[in-house]
Amino acid sequence: MRLVSRRQFAALALAAPAVAAPTLLASDDRGVPPLPTVRLGQHDLSRLLVGHNPIKGVSHQSRALDLEMREYFAADRSRGVALLEHCQSLGINACQIGFRPNEGAIEEMLRTFFARGNRMRWIATLYSLPQDADAVQREIARLVRMDPPPLGIQQVGNTSDWLMKQGKLDLALESLKRIRDAGVLVGLGSHNHEVIDYAETKGWDVDFYQCCFYRSVFSLDPAKAGKETYEEEARTSMTRTIGQVSKPCIAFKVLAAGRHCGSRATIEAALRYAYEHIKPTDMVLVGMWQKHKDQVAENVALARQILAHGPFSQAGLRAGDRADKKPAAGFRRESP
Numbered sequence: 001m002r003l004v005s006r007r008q009f010a011a012l013a014l015a016a017p018a019v020a021a022p023t024l025l026a027s028d029d030r031g032v033p034p035l036p037t038v039r040l041g042q043h044d045l046s047r048l049l050v051g052h053n054p055i056k057g058v059s060h061q062s063r064a065l066d067l068e069m070r071e072y073f074a075a076d077r078s079r080g081v082a083l084l085e086h087c088q089s090l091g092i093n094a095c096q097i098g099f100r101p102n103e104g105a106i107e108e109m110l111r112t113f114f115a116r117g118n119r120m121r122w123i124a125t126l127y128s129l130p131q132d133a134d135a136v137q138r139e140i141a142r143l144v145r146m147d148p149p150p151l152g153i154q155q156v157g158n159t160s161d162w163l164m165k166q167g168k169l170d171l172a173l174e175s176l177k178r179i180r181d182a183g184v185l186v187g188l189g190s191h192n193h194e195v196i197d198y199a200e201t202k203g204w205d206v207d208f209y210q211c212c213f214y215r216s217v218f219s220l221d222p223a224k225a226g227k228e229t230y231e232e233e234a235r236t237s238m239t240r241t242i243g244q245v246s247k248p249c250i251a252f253k254v255l256a257a258g259r260h261c262g263s264r265a266t267i268e269a270a271l272r273y274a275y276e277h278i279k280p281t282d283m284v285l286v287g288m289w290q291k292h293k294d295q296v297a298e299n300v301a302l303a304r305q306i307l308a309h310g311p312f313s314q315a316g317l318r319a320g321d322r323a324d325k326k327p328a329a330g331f332r333r334e335s336p
Contacts, residue, residue, distance in 0.1 A: 035093075035304060040248060041207065043094075043151055045121065046093045046094060046283070048286070049123075050296075052096060052287065055106065055287075056106060060228060077105065077109060083290060085113070086297075087120070090300045094120060094151075096123045097110050097125075098125025126159075127158075127159070131171065136175050140153065141182075144182050144184065151184060155176065155187065157190045160172060160190040176188065185207040185208065186207050188206045188208075190211065191218035193240070196209050200241075208248045209245060209248075209249045211251055212252055213251060213253050213274070214235060216253065242278050243277065248279070248282055248283075251282060271299075275306050
């Protein structure tokens with residue numbers, strides 16, 4: 001399989017459990033056509049979001065590509081800000097940006113972006129393990145002190161998956177409660193549908209799930225853990241879960257970390273599959289990297305084209321094709 005230098009992935013932020021049909025985001029003053037949006041809590045978010053992995057040099061392809069991405073953004077720190085501003089100008093109105101304590105450059109990029117008067121909403125990521133309650137509290141406090149604060153915080157899927165492997169997923173409940181107490185939306189991320197199934201079956205107090213289409217290096221299968229596996233079984237299982245859960249979802253790695261990016265046609269096919277297999281209250285999150293071509297414009301154009309037609313479009317929702325679809329009764333729980 002030929003890999004191209006393009007990193008894509010998906011992520012996040014929602015709340016209200018009630019199903020709401022997408023609305024339209026007002027176009028900018030250049031007359032750019034609008035993107036459909038969904039109502040999440042008190043926010044109208046575009047159904048296409050931008051993520052942070054390329055900015056952080058995480059390609060999920062090769063060390064060489066990781067390095068190329070890191071050097072691209074490190075060589076000119078304004079490139080990260082420009083990326084977000086370009087997304088905003090074309091109708092993407094929310095991003096998912098996570099930064100650990102040692103990722104000050106990412107935090108500074110976000111601060112600079114907002115200091116320039118930009119109004120894009122953002123979703124943060126919680127990296128601290130729940131076993132270290134003090135670290136969790138410090139990290140959440142640092143995030144909500146940002147100006148503006150995130151509209152939501154999701155527990156990173158790496159943590160959720162590790163806890164599930166250890167048979168300790170319930171430990172996440174305390175971290176999620178701390179997010180709730182901070183006054184922002186609560187998200188649970190995972191690369192394995194079993195994690196989402198478990199939380200849904202237990203009725204956890206979350207506002208949204210962040211769901212990876214592929215298990216990647218975070219598989220619950222010991223034989224596959226740590227390996228970059230992108231198998232159709234994973235995508236099928238996760239989209240089945242997304243369709244059943246009662247909460248909104250943010251689907252990410254829908255382009256399989258560039259493995260579906262050999263041509264415009266394969267990118268379109270992967271995005272179309274994503275939108276056709278998630279709920280009308282769900283979103284797609286992808287990473288975008290501008291070094292070799294304008295991925296932002298390409299992704300926005302394809303998303304706009306896909307969402308303008310079919311049962312998941314505005315017309316289809318008004319016709320009642322999917323707007324009243326409810327999660328399937330008798331939600332299944334599958335053990336890892």
